Amino acid sequence: MTIDWVALSVFILLFVIVTVMGFLAARWRRGDLDLLHEWGLAGRRFGTVITWFLLGGDLYTAYTFVAVPALVFGTGANGFFAVPYTIIVYPFVFLVMPRLWSVARRHGYITAADFVRGRYESRWLSLAVAFTGILATMPYIALQLVGIQVVLAAMGVEGTGLAADAPLVIAFIILAAYTYFSGLRAPAMIALVKDVIIYITIFVAIIVIPIKLGGFGNIFAAADAGLKAKNIPQGVLLAPGQFSAYATLALGSALALFMYPHSITGVLSSNSRHAIKRNAALLPAYSFLLGLIALLGFMAIAANIQPRAPYGAQWIVPGLFLQMFPSWFAGFAFGAIAIGALVPASIMSIAAANLFTRNIWREYVNPAVSDRDESNIAKLTSLVVKFGALVFIIFLPTQYAINLQLLGGVWIIQTLPAIVIGLYTRWLHRWALLIGWAVGMLSGTGMAVAQNFSSVYPLNVFGTVIPGYAALYSFILNLVVAVVLTWVFRAASAPAGADETHELDYTAVAA
């Protein structure tokens, strides 16, 4: 492909604007960035509106915008599970996350692993939570780069060899630099711009493309015919055999989402329980957007967009925009996707850095670390994490990152008993939780690998095969093990550790 200079100019202009904002963000609601809670949580100062933009930009990533339509394009209704998943996640957030916010505020916790350590007096359980968080986050960061790669290719910026990766490397160095200097304030400020661009892009697309394709009736009819021609006999609907997979994918993903470190960082950076509760009612606006974006997959079938090597079905969203819109608007949309990759990549690297600094460095390497050094180590870790993701994407096949991100969901849900159940009761024993976690990690990984990195595992229950999300199955096993072993450890009077939190901490309105 030749380079599309009009699209690329619009793209670069947007990129320059957010870069400037990223660096200016250091001065926004100014705090002492030599303190970890200022750099890594922006001083817990974000109100309802900023939290809405931050979490929206954080959870609905560029990869989502590329991969969800690709899945709908390739598999039909099954790919739409992202919508029910983001419906049921918010009632859960409304109930659980204010408790985490309150106890974290009271005790100065910056990560979920901080909370687990304080609640159970267990360095090992805390390490397991921190390790899982970092492990699940790394491939997620790498995948954000795939989003940038695809839109660059759509503008003709591609090729072979190391030089071809130069634009990606430049974008990432800029991202790393402003994250280093501004901390969480940078992605929060950029999220404001990014979301406005995304909303404009999608509302234009959802009006213009159906008009060009003859209305939603035509789009669904064409998609139905197209899927049936691809050997998907149920077309745009689910076959009865897919119901259990659809429901368990939605439930498992919903339970996993807010265990991810970047989600928890977003929650803890807000300034009140009210901001979190209000956002549980306001964030569904993004779910609506996501549903519309998922439908782009059907529009691509109706418009006869073809997947393109080496990007496969991930090409279809950029391909659709190139076909439907003038270059300048395509460049605008591509800018939205690329910036949409930078925001979560930045927050994820900050969240991983917080975990490493607090729960590994300070816990195991240098307990006497000063506040200033703690902040510096986090800043450096954020660089290392991003550099690792970059190396991963440049030198290894993209499929590795996709497989690992899929495993990431299976892994992170295993931290739920220690974190979420721990917010309500200390009944589960710390060692039972740790062993349950290990069983969940191993069994979940085993299920996914046995299915050749498919997230759906055909579980055989007394002769009936129920296909379901491996994360949910392994999570149930984790819970059962934790409950049974709790009885055992209690019967054996194993020491349960001290609890540094108090019941009232969980509903406290302020520190």
Add this chain to the structure above:
Amino acid sequence: MNTRSTSESARPARGWYLLLLVPFIAILWVPFYASGEPAVFGIPYFYWYQFLWILISAVLTAIVYFVTREPEGALPMAETLSSEDLDR
């Protein structure tokens, strides 16, 4: 914070939290919405049902928020309040 006032105001509102369960039932039992009919504006039932539930679920959450609202800002924090001019 004042313990007595929280427990008094929270207790009568407890039942409202059950509203948060409704989306789980509506969404996780797939046979409720697995069909293509009735279609609206050419959009199969399966799709518009789920779009509709995004809205219903948000409204239910908002209702629970308003009826169970805790007293706000019991202990004011100077640094938070001063930076909170625009963003509430």
